[in-house]
Amino acid sequence: MNLMMLLEMAASGLGDRVAVTCGDESLTYAELFAAAGTAAEEFKKSNCKHIALLDVSSLAIPIALFGSAWAGIPYVPLNYRLTGSELEALLTRIDPAYLITDGERSGKLAHFPGIQSIARENYLGCVLRKPFAGEPSWSMDADEIAILLFTSGTTGAPKAAVIRHKHLVSYILGSVEFAAAASEDAVLVCVPPYHIAGTAAIVSSVYAGRRIVQLPSFSAEAWLDLARKEKVTNAFLVPTMLARIIDSLEGAASADLPHLRAISYGGGKMPQSVIERAMKLFPTTDFTNAYGLTETSSTITVLGPEDHRMAAQSDQPEIRRRLTSVGRALPAVEIQIRDEEGNVLGPNQRGEIYVRGEQVSGEYLGRTSTVDKEGWFPTRDAGSVDAEGYVFLEGRADDVIVRGGENMSPGEIEDVLLEHESVSDAAVVGIPDEQWGEAVAAVIVLKANRKVSVEELQEWVKKHLRSSRVPQCIEFRDELPYNETGKLLRRVVRAELSGVKA
Amino acid sequence: MAQLKAGSRLRSAVCATEVMVIAAPAGQDVQVTCGGIAMIAPNETPSADASMAPDASKGTVLGKRYVDQASTLELLCTKPGAGSLGLGGELLTLKEAKALPSSD
Structure with missing residues (x-):
């Protein structure tokens, strides 16, 4: 298994379809495939051990992600909001690294030991100008590392979560049908590239054949403008983004986005008042809540549109309460709640959420795996599951x-x-x-x-x-x-x- | 005959079809065919005299999943070709795309 297999399928089946749009520029699946091939040759020539990316969203992101997979070198998207010393600490942990970044940072980091930095524009010029002439060939070793993602470190120094090809490919094959998107479908991606949701959105959209529309810098107004201009049909948001969009629509009867069929959200707790207002402002849009972690290759539970509608229309508190649930486990994922001694708990009992499935990595670089012998990963999230399998989050177990x-x-x-x-x-x-x-x-x-x-x-x-x-x-x-x-x-x-x- | 596991890849000996194994019977030797002829490893060279069986030539479709009747074997077509997939003499059938929960 290799992520490249997914792009190769899209390139051969949907080659002329637009894969990704950023500003006025776009790439088709065939163009993205060729660019990934050229990028892979550049990456291999560099003799670097990691391909790092320190930048906002651009066409460079999918090219670097798939180019790294092609070259068999781990892709490491870094948080561009990190300050000087935090960033330097991470760079030291991944050298020798090929680093794609903005022009200013590229200059600043030109002499950083072990780092070959290149400005995004130069990198894009290089991989898009040079036609790919090599043989499509990559390792199919499913155990190779696809991505290293430094966790946000809300409780300590960032850990590098290891996501292998088998994890991400299993996630995609378990949750996306190939070429399922219609040719006019487009998904607005505004989560940063260093977030697992940003990376998962690229890979699942490519496999579904759904055009990605990138918004490099989020504001409610920019999001609404771009959604209208590009007639986007799908979008992923974190709760704070959705709250800001709703605030900016204050006084409006509806969001006036007739093409927007589906909004999914996740990455944090969604206040019930926000989702209720959102459902009124976007009356023709389906809402899906997705819960997942970096260590699980993104989504593990989903609260679907039907769940949302049923909950919103219900007079029964226990059904209405589901609006604050993160939904039920994906078909290929199992969930358990355990107490501090590791005993499995029954419905509605609070404990720590454990998860098992092919997409679950639960591994950090340089540390022993946190997954137990039976394959269960302790998420460190606290929560409960009701009798019908709806999962309710209660914050971090440490909280x-x-x-x-x-x-x-x-x-x-x-x-x-x-x-x-x-x-x-x-x-x-x-x-x-x-x-x-x-x-x-x-x-x-x-x-x-x-x-x-x-x-x-x-x-x-x-x-x-x-x-x-x-x-x-x-x-x-x-x-x-x-x-x-x-x-x-x-x-x-x-x-x-x-x-x-x- | 070989034991298959999820993630293994096979190619047809008689057409362009390539597949990846999504699920396979555990601990069992199985013979997967395409065009009526045993499929081979991606790096193997097909024998020159292999030819497609006429009753196994309906073709494969890119990105589709194929299963046997007992649903022990599931293959994903990663490259389409002219042959039909089979297991022990039985032709595999197209697995209906189920509505998958979509989140991103």
Whole structure:
């Protein structure tokens, strides 16, 4: 197995179809295939051990991804928001590396030891100008590393997640039908290239034959303009992006995107109020919630359009609640919930989410595999599964608050706070407490022109949950700290509140 | 005859067909055919006198999945050709594309 097999199939079956559009430029599948071949020759000539990419989305991304697979060299998309020293630390870990980056960085890093940097424009000029003349040939060893992705490091130094060809190809074959897209289909990809969802979107769109429309720098207005201009039919968003799009449509009756058939979202917790507003503003659009991790080659559970509609229309709380679920496991994926001792738990019991399947890597470079003998990977995400298989996330297992020996999940308390009519966003964390070990604390963002007292919110939580769940400290902020892919940075909240209360 | 495993690739000895194994019977020797003739490894050279059986010449379609009646074997066509796929004398049938949950 090799990712190139997927592109080769698209190039031979749909060669003249447009594969990817960025700005005014496009590549067909045949052109992308040829460019990947030329890129692979350049990569092999460099004698580098990694192909790194430090840039926003452009045509260079799919070419580098498939060119690396062709050359048999791991592809390493790096976070372009990293600061100097963080970035240098990662570069040192992957040298010797061929680095594709923007013009300014390419110049700055020209003399960095072990790094052969090239500006995106020069690289694109080189691989698109030179016709590919070699033989299409790549390793089919499924165990070779396709991608190294540095995790966001919300809890420590970034780890390099290893994704082998077998993982990503299994994911695609288990979730995409070849050439299933219609010729006018187009997917708007605005997640950054260093995010697993960005990479998975490229590979699954290529295999489906769905044109990729790239948006290098996200803003709600740019997204709406591009979606209209390119008549996009599908889009993937992280929750914060969808929230911004909805805010920018304030006052509008609908989003006026008649071609947009489907929006999928994931990468962070979607507030129920946001998805409910989104479904009203995009009445003809199907919504799909996808949950996955870098270590699982992207999506493992899906809450489909029918699930969304059923939940939104239901009067029954336990069905309506599914709008906050991440859905059910993909056909090729199994999910278990286990307690701290490793015992498998039943429906609606909270524990840690374990996952098993061909697409699951669970491996970090230079560390022993975290997958157990039976193939189960501990996600470190806390959650539960209901009787019908719907998975509910409760934050990271490490975020569980232990108050006087009682375990509680921040997500449960946040959900209740978010249901209050004045609350727009909420983060709940545990802070050190002499009496209880940990105490519940919350940071609240209020809706515009709303006011509510700490006491009222405490009473609200008490009414809906047990009194032990009532935050003893509540602070108000203008916004919560999220990273750029929509993950709430709880450690930042915790540090702020611990400082205040300590 | 050989044991197949998911990810293995085979090519036809009599046409352009190439397949990848998606699922195979565990621990069993199986003989997969294309055009009525045993399929070979990608790096093997077909024998010159092999010719396609007329009753196995309906062809394969790129990107389609093929299964046997018992659904023990599933092949993905990665290159199409003129022969039909078979297992132990039985022709494989086209697996209906199921509606897969799509997320990206």
